[in-house]
Amino acid sequence: MELALTILLFVALVATALTIALVRRLFAVVMLSGVFSLLSALLFVLMDAVDVAFTEAAVGAGISSVLMLGTIALTARSEKRPERYSLVPLAVVLLTGGVLIYGTLDMPNFGAADAPVQLHVGPDYIRKTPEDIDVPNIVTAVLASYRGFDTLGEVTVVFTAGLGVVLLISGLGRRIRRRREGAD
Amino acid sequence: MDHHLILRVVTKLLVAPILLYGLYVQFHGDFGPGGGFQAGVIFAVGFILYGIVFGLRRLRKSFPDYFVHRLVALGVLIYAGTGVVNMLLGGNFLDYNVLAEEGYKGQHWGIIAVELGVGVTVFGVMMAIYYSFAGRPPRLDDKDW
Amino acid sequence: MNMQFDVEFLLGHMNYWLFVVLMMTGLYIVVARGNLLKKIVGLNIFQAAVFMLYISMGKISGGTAPIATGNPDEIYSNPLPHVLILTAIVVGIATTSLGLALIVRINESYGTIEEDEILELDRIKSDEEIEKLKTEASNSK
Numbered sequence: 001m002e003l004a005l006t007i008l009l010f011v012a013l014v015a016t017a018l019t020i021a022l023v024r025r026l027f028a029v030v031m032l033s034g035v036f037s038l039l040s041a042l043l044f045v046l047m048d049a050v051d052v053a054f055t056e057a058a059v060g061a062g063i064s065s066v067l068m069l070g071t072i073a074l075t076a077r078s079e080k081r082p083e084r085y086s087l088v089p090l091a092v093v094l095l096t097g098g099v100l101i102y103g104t105l106d107m108p109n110f111g112a113a114d115a116p117v118q119l120h121v122g123p124d125y126i127r128k129t130p131e132d133i134d135v136p137n138i139v140t141a142v143l144a145s146y147r148g149f150d151t152l153g154e155v156t157v158v159f160t161a162g163l164g165v166v167l168l169i170s171g172l173g174r175r176i177r178r179r180r181e182g183a184d
Numbered sequence: 185m186d187h188h189l190i191l192r193v194v195t196k197l198l199v200a201p202i203l204l205y206g207l208y209v210q211f212h213g214d215f216g217p218g219g220g221f222q223a224g225v226i227f228a229v230g231f232i233l234y235g236i237v238f239g240l241r242r243l244r245k246s247f248p249d250y251f252v253h254r255l256v257a258l259g260v261l262i263y264a265g266t267g268v269v270n271m272l273l274g275g276n277f278l279d280y281n282v283l284a285e286e287g288y289k290g291q292h293w294g295i296i297a298v299e300l301g302v303g304v305t306v307f308g309v310m311m312a313i314y315y316s317f318a319g320r321p322p323r324l325d326d327k328d329w
Numbered sequence: 330m331n332m333q334f335d336v337e338f339l340l341g342h343m344n345y346w347l348f349v350v351l352m353m354t355g356l357y358i359v360v361a362r363g364n365l366l367k368k369i370v371g372l373n374i375f376q377a378a379v380f381m382l383y384i385s386m387g388k389i390s391g392g393t394a395p396i397a398t399g400n401p402d403e404i405y406s407n408p409l410p411h412v413l414i415l416t417a418i419v420v421g422i423a424t425t426s427l428g429l430a431l432i433v434r435i436n437e438s439y440g441t442i443e444e445d446e447i448l449e450l451d452r453i454k455s456d457e458e459i460e461k462l463k464t465e466a467s468n469s470k
Contacts, residue, residue: 003340010347017354017374026366033370040377048394048406049384050217054209055418056380058225063310064373064422066232070317071366071429075436079364080443089361097353101346109341111390113404118389122407130397134288135214135295138395138408139415143219144295144302147412148278151298152263154416155305159260161423162309166253168430170316216396221419306419313426320433 002046009043024079030068037061051139188237195237202230210303214292220299224306232314240318252311259305266297344385352378363444365432369425376421383410 016036020029037060044053108115125142133141143151166172210223235243267278275282280294355378358371387407395408436442439450 006344010351014347014350014354017351017358020367020370020374021354021358021362026364029367029370033373036374036377040381043381044384047381047384047388048392049387049411049414050394050396051219051222052380052384052411052414052418054217054222055225055415056377058222058229059418059422060373060377062229063225063232063314064425066236067313067317067422067426067429068366068370070314071432073322074317074320074433075323075366075442079362079367080446082363083445086361089357092360093353093357096356097349100349100352104342104345104349107342107345109337110344110385111388112341113389113392115386117386117410118407122387122409125408126395126405132288133291133295135292136397137214137216137219138397138405139217139411140213140219140295140299141291142408142412143415144298145278145280145291148267148294148298151302151416152267152278154420155260155263155302157420158309158423159256159305161420161427162256162305162312164427165313165316165430168316168427169433170249170312170319172249217394219415221415225419309423313423313430316430317426317433 006043006046009039009046013039013043024081026072026076026078027069029079030065030072033068034061034065037064051137191237195233199230199234202233203227206230210299211296213299214295220302220304221306223299224303224308225310227303227307228310228314231311235314235318240315244315247311249312249315252308252315255304255308256312257308259301259303259308261301262304263298263301266294266301270294345382348378348382348385351381365435365442365444366429368444369428369432372428373421373425376417380414380417383414386410 013036016032016039020032020036023029023032037056041053041057041060044050044056112118125146126138129135129138129141133145135141206223206227206229209218209226210220213219213223231243231247266280270279270282271277273282278294278298280290281287283290283293352375355371355373355375358374359368362368362371387410389404389406392404392406395405395411397403397405432442435447439447441447441450
């Protein structure tokens with residue numbers, strides 16, 4: 001059942017991605033990328049990552065679509081028809097994909113409990129969280145406490161990115177300058 | 185969007201539950217899925233929905249730019265401040281055990297404070313980004329879409 | 330490498346291959362398409378595929394989401410990839426919006442968001458500048 005669902009979701013995901021590659025109307029591209037986010041959120045739920053699914057649904061389908069629509073409103077509606085199709089990108093992509101698939105051959109089976117990832121730090125967090133921190137959601141415990149320093153860094157990155165956007169396009173500097181000139 | 189009656193009525197009904205849900209996700213993050221990152225985004229979505237339907241001008245009136253920009257910095261300050269408070273109480277940076285007499289209770293307080301910092305910053309950044317994009321004069325008309 | 334391509338191996342690795350397919354679709358959009366907004370969408374697809382690869386490594390068959398149920402025999406999937414990807418998604422949207430802001434600025438100075446047109450404009454501009462420098466040099470002689 002789970003396998004069938006996974007495959008179904010994958011077919012839908014790949015179909016969405018290919019349609020995004022082919023469609024030239026940017027509005028459709030943005031809407032499809034929202035669909036892609038929701039589908040990947042479903043896939044995350046299947047793989048037990050409920051927190052991640054939650055974030056992906058809120059961020060990918062919500063905010064990201066709004067921002068891209070805002071960008072379209074400020075720039076252009078559709079993509080230009082390409083003058084010529086080159087085979088080089090396709091060759092590069094196929095080569096990279098082949099190398100990556102070759103790399104996966106060594107990986108442990110999906111869902112294996114004895115995979116190297118499952119033997120090290122993860123089990124410690126699961127075992128110690130009830131005594132150390134005593135909150136049911138282990139992801140929150142790791143995020144905010146065990147790896148609090150990491151998260152501080154992430155928050156700073158978000159802060160910096162927001163600062164960058166405001167500096168680039170909010171027109172704040174222009175407004176302040178105008179006010180200053182008005183005051184003189 | 186003055187002519188979209190249904191959109192306006194539904195938005196009025198939806199905004200308050202969205203904000204309430206954002207708060208729930210923020211403070212219930214210890215027990216179920218959720219936390220500051222998601223809550224900040226959901227809380228911002230409530231405001232952005234209002235801004236899209238009722239116009240940026242009205243949203244800016246109730247939630248001015250300078251306030252949003254201060255929130256962006258305030259969140260990081262809350263987060264880092266929690267760490268500094270721990271240091272002042274004699275612990276390590278971001279080691280919440282010293283916040284209460286029993287270690288795990290201190291951890292609870294620390295996680296709530298830190299998640300609040302995350303939520304405030306993410307909310308502020310999302311709002312600031314939305315203001316920046318929506319505040320520019322658009323090149324496309326409503327009919328061009 | 331000693332491995333046998335049996336059904337178990339195929340089913341256990343199919344996920345990874347599907348992620349690679351998605352990843353490469355994203356990469357193709359980034360490389361082959363000239364529209365800057367579409368490049369960003371392609372980058373997002375690539376990023377989502379990487380997230381899925383990470384999350385799938387943390388999955389344990391028969392496990393459940395890492396939220397304590399109180400049952401001591403419960404198997405939980407590995408929470409560590411979830412934490413990493415959770416923050417990566419939010420950082421991803423923040424950087425995406427930075428890219429979108431850059432696109433808006435590019436559109437304001439060039440009047441287009443197609444890569445080849447921007448390069449063409451740049452080329453014309455630099456040609457003009459070279460011409461200008463040449464005439465200045467010959468004038469000073």
